[in-house]
Amino acid sequence: MKQIKVGLAGQPNCGKSTIFNLVSGIEQHIANYPGVTVDKKTGFFKYEDYKVEMVDLPGTYSFSSFSQEEKVAKKFIIDESNPNSKEKNIDIIVNVIDSSNLKRNLYLTFQLLEIGIPVIVVLNMIDIAKNRGLEIDSKKISKMLSCPVVETSGSKGIGGKELMQTITDTFEKKTLYEEFKINYEELEIHIEKIEKLLENSKSHLSKRWLAIKLLEEDPTILEHVGSKIKKEEIDKEIESFHTLHDKDTISFLATFRYDSADVIYHECVKNHNKNKETLTDKVDKIVLNRIFAIPILLFIIFLLNFRT
């Protein structure tokens, strides 16, 4: 029986755990607020002729190393893609996206695509996006990101089978994997220089990805490359980029990724009711009214306490 190892990544509250439960049949605790999964959780299950190991990673807005969740997710990717490790290597990253919040979610997608491990994008909560009048062209997104895209609605149990099919297909066609590359324009020359410095590095990870992360001053990656590269040399590149363009690398990369997400959004999403209020908006208008808010709050507290 073939074994597939899948990592589930995505921003907080996008439905990673719901997708995990949907395809694995394992009941993991889910709540309607972000940050429920703080450590990674692993589940094993069978699908057709495959034994699937699925790792539910904590939600992260970004893929740097500045919060505990990000460190857990990053460490997982580094450790479990090492061919010398005893653990089975990760085969596929499944990036779960909240379809009704596409732009911010794509910001993480770009960072996952750069790692160099095949990525499958899951447009979750697609029903909510549709209800809000968003028409998403998933084929076009797939083409632009050169990776498979699956539409799902975890809470309604839609799309699980399609996702598993895509996972096995991607696993079998591994050799056809197309590397994704953003052209960072003026930063490219600095990325190349760092890549050169990494030439003798024994790291199993993509040199380009390491170089980009080093320019972002990522402490986990700096530790990973260890003594092979001097911090002063990286600082020199960051400094020279700053003097040449009057921008710091961290803000430049973030802006570049959001701009790229914006391009995808405008190409692939049609908003049919731009000015229509959602139900939340309507409720907010009443309960968050400057004059009525406090009386409504007191009334609800009164109801809760004195209904007996």
Add this chain to the structure above:
Amino acid sequence: MNKKLIMLDTLSKGQKAKIKKIRTDGKLLRRLLDMGFVMNSEIEVIREAPLFDPMELKIQNYYISIRKSEASLIEVKI
């Protein structure tokens, strides 16, 4: 009033602006960037809490609430 640089916390409900600069560093800068507070992104003030802090904003097509102390570090152009 046009083309003036001001800090985000001074905007009031319904006003729109473009982000120009964030005057902080470290973790807070990273988090703000990750949440979409990047150069030239458009921002709209949705509402303020009853005691004027925090404030709810629309950015990158989603809603976020931030403290006034954080908003006062963000330079915008109306």
